[in-house]
Amino acid sequence: MVEVQHVTKRYGSLTAVDDISFSVERGEILGFLGPNGAGKTTTMRILTGYLPATEGRVRVAGFDLFDQPIEAKRRTGYLPETPPLYPEMTVAEYLQFVARINSVPAGDRQTLIGSAMERTSITDMANRYCGTLSKGYRQRVGLAQAILHNPNVLILDEPTAGLDPRQIIETRRLITELAGDHTIILSTHILPEVSQTCQRVVIINRGRLVAVDTPDNLTARLQGSQTLYLQIDTQGADPIPTLEGVAGVVGVTPADERRGVAAYHVDCGSATDVRRELSRVVVENRWGLLELRPLQMSLEEIFLQLTTEDAAPDTLEASSLTEADNAPVAETEAHADE
Amino acid sequence: MSNILALAQKELRSYFMSPVAYVVLGLFAVLFGVFFVASINLMVQLSMGQFGAGGPQIVNINEFMIRPLLGNTAVVLLFMLPMLTMRSYAEEKRSGTMELLLTSPLSNFQIVMGKFFGAMALYTLMLALTLIHIGVLFWYGEPEWAPLLTGYLGLLLMGGSFISIGLAISSTTKNQIVAGVTTFAILLLFWVINWLGDASGTTTQSVLAYLSVLEHFDDFSKGVIDTTHLTYYGSFIAIGLFLTAKSMDRERWSG
Numbered sequence: 001m002v003e004v005q006h007v008t009k010r011y012g013s014l015t016a017v018d019d020i021s022f023s024v025e026r027g028e029i030l031g032f033l034g035p036n037g038a039g040k041t042t043t044m045r046i047l048t049g050y051l052p053a054t055e056g057r058v059r060v061a062g063f064d065l066f067d068q069p070i071e072a073k074r075r076t077g078y079l080p081e082t083p084p085l086y087p088e089m090t091v092a093e094y095l096q097f098v099a100r101i102n103s104v105p106a107g108d109r110q111t112l113i114g115s116a117m118e119r120t121s122i123t124d125m126a127n128r129y130c131g132t133l134s135k136g137y138r139q140r141v142g143l144a145q146a147i148l149h150n151p152n153v154l155i156l157d158e159p160t161a162g163l164d165p166r167q168i169i170e171t172r173r174l175i176t177e178l179a180g181d182h183t184i185i186l187s188t189h190i191l192p193e194v195s196q197t198c199q200r201v202v203i204i205n206r207g208r209l210v211a212v213d214t215p216d217n218l219t220a221r222l223q224g225s226q227t228l229y230l231q232i233d234t235q236g237a238d239p240i241p242t243l244e245g246v247a248g249v250v251g252v253t254p255a256d257e258r259r260g261v262a263a264y265h266v267d268c269g270s271a272t273d274v275r276r277e278l279s280r281v282v283v284e285n286r287w288g289l290l291e292l293r294p295l296q297m298s299l300e301e302i303f304l305q306l307t308t309e310d311a312a313p314d315t316l317e318a319s320s321l322t323e324a325d326n327a328p329v330a331e332t333e334a335h336a337d338e
Numbered sequence: 339m340s341n342i343l344a345l346a347q348k349e350l351r352s353y354f355m356s357p358v359a360y361v362v363l364g365l366f367a368v369l370f371g372v373f374f375v376a377s378i379n380l381m382v383q384l385s386m387g388q389f390g391a392g393g394p395q396i397v398n399i400n401e402f403m404i405r406p407l408l409g410n411t412a413v414v415l416l417f418m419l420p421m422l423t424m425r426s427y428a429e430e431k432r433s434g435t436m437e438l439l440l441t442s443p444l445s446n447f448q449i450v451m452g453k454f455f456g457a458m459a460l461y462t463l464m465l466a467l468t469l470i471h472i473g474v475l476f477w478y479g480e481p482e483w484a485p486l487l488t489g490y491l492g493l494l495l496m497g498g499s500f501i502s503i504g505l506a507i508s509s510t511t512k513n514q515i516v517a518g519v520t521t522f523a524i525l526l527l528f529w530v531i532n533w534l535g536d537a538s539g540t541t542t543q544s545v546l547a548y549l550s551v552l553e554h555f556d557d558f559s560k561g562v563i564d565t566t567h568l569t570y571y572g573s574f575i576a577i578g579l580f581l582t583a584k585s586m587d588r589e590r591w592s593g
Contacts, residue, residue, distance in 0.1 A: 052591055073442060076441065081434075086352065086433075
């Protein structure tokens with residue numbers, strides 16, 4: 001549905017987006033993740049045809065953005081970072097205007113506007129002026145504007161920014177609902193959002209693609225070995241020698257102590273699952289098994305690892321690329337592999 | 339076409355939702371009224387034969403009243419129309435709505451035409467206000483129709499030229515004041531450019547005179563429709579709109 005091939009964007013000597021390629025399938029939700037100033041917004045602006053790429057090609061719904069921009073834009077809905085509202089229009093008038101510039105036939109306008117307002121729960125705001133709306137409502141009117149003409153592709157730049165927790169949940173639900181018949185690309189720097197809504201994640205840092213994968217795979221891939229969290233009641237005995245004797249266990253370290261019961265981190269090789277063997281040993285020793293679970297690396301940790309690891313001093317000169325946020329970032333493991 | 343109409347309506351609406359339309363319409367009406375009264379006084383004095391010999395005489399109202407009045411109006415427009423166009427692009431860039439327009443299925447040409455027609459609609463309204471005064475003339479006198487019609491056609495074309503240049507300049511900057519002042523300066527330059535030619539050779543003189551934007555208006559107010567002048571204003575508008583569309587592209591590329 002969306003194909004991005006070797007897209008580069010330069011501003012003079014500044015490279016904001018550097019040779020990015022990825023593609024999104026129909027009905028998929030792709031999360032665009034990166035620190036502030038990583039090039040997320042620039043990439044999205046290229047995908048929507050607002051900015052032309054310096055190099056590379058973008059195809060949206062089968063139309064080349066450079067050769068047939070009107071056709072491609074007709075099939076794209078876009079919520080920019082700041083919702084593009086006209087303060088002097090009421091919400092209903094604004095959506096009417098958006099419908100007209102998107103060439104929605106006159107007969108369909110009211111139905112589509114009504115359903116867009118309903119889906120974003122702004123129906124009771126229809127007669128308010130856009131300029132008087134709160135941040136959360138502005139964001140939702142922006143979203144209504146993007147989904148209004150039923151585009152094949154939805155590009156949302158931080159759709160939940162400025163919303164309160166309840167609205168965030170509603171918006172995420174809406175995005176998941178829309179995914180069926182729309183292809184969605186959303187950018188965010190809120191990590192739980194990605195693991196909750198996206199099927200695939202693109203991590204971008206300093207304008208470069210760092211990783212493209214499912215959240216689960218990313219988690220698994222970065223976890224060289226597996227660590228289990230084990231809490232057992234040994235009634236005073238030291239279980240470490242016994243546990244280390246279990247086949248597949250590499251090492252055992254005391255973790256924490258809860259209500260007087262000790263817990264341990266059990267490191268094991270990535271290939272074998274030692275949980276069955278471990279629980280058998282625990283039971284045979286007549287210890288009380290309270291908890292046994294794999295320790296997952298959270299997306300936060302992956303993200304930090306991908307965007308901060310192997311900070312090389314020679315990449316620091318590129319720091320002017322990051323606009324506002326000076327996240328301590330540099331070359332990453334995944335990119336260095338390429 | 340429906341897209342262009344939607345854009346033009348949006349433009350007109352935003353003029354009326356901000357003070358711009360009211361200030362421009364109001365001030366223009368006041369200034370036109372002052373010029374109108376002044377021209378009437380002048381004509382009355384003329385017809386009384388106060389200048390030179392001969393006592394009371396019949397004075398052609400078109401020649402001695404309407405023509406100078408429209409000429410003065412043209413100068414007022416030179417000052418006022420930059421105020422209509424200075425915010426056209428600046429405001430959209432500042433509020434981020436340019437991003438909406440440029441990511442919608444609209445061509446640059448459509449966006450430019452929408453803005454042009456929006457400003458033209460307000461400008462036509464300004465001219466329509468002056469018809470009240472002209473109506474007074476018809477009530478008390480017998481002016482000729484034809485030179486009035488051509489005069490207003492000339493005003494429309496000239497105003498269109500001012501607007502198209504104003505749009506082109508507005509599209510290059512985010513700053514309204516810069517857009518307004520630059521437009522005004524360039525229009526002024528096109529007004530006085532023939533003064534440069536006075537002392538130079540005949541070819542230069544005629545070229546500079548041809549470029550002068552007010553020079554071409556004179557024939558319209560006399561009741562003459564000359565293709566030279568139609569071509570001049572037509573190409574002025576076309577070049578202005580073309581430059582605007584191109585400048586929108588340039589803005590995107592330089593980002």
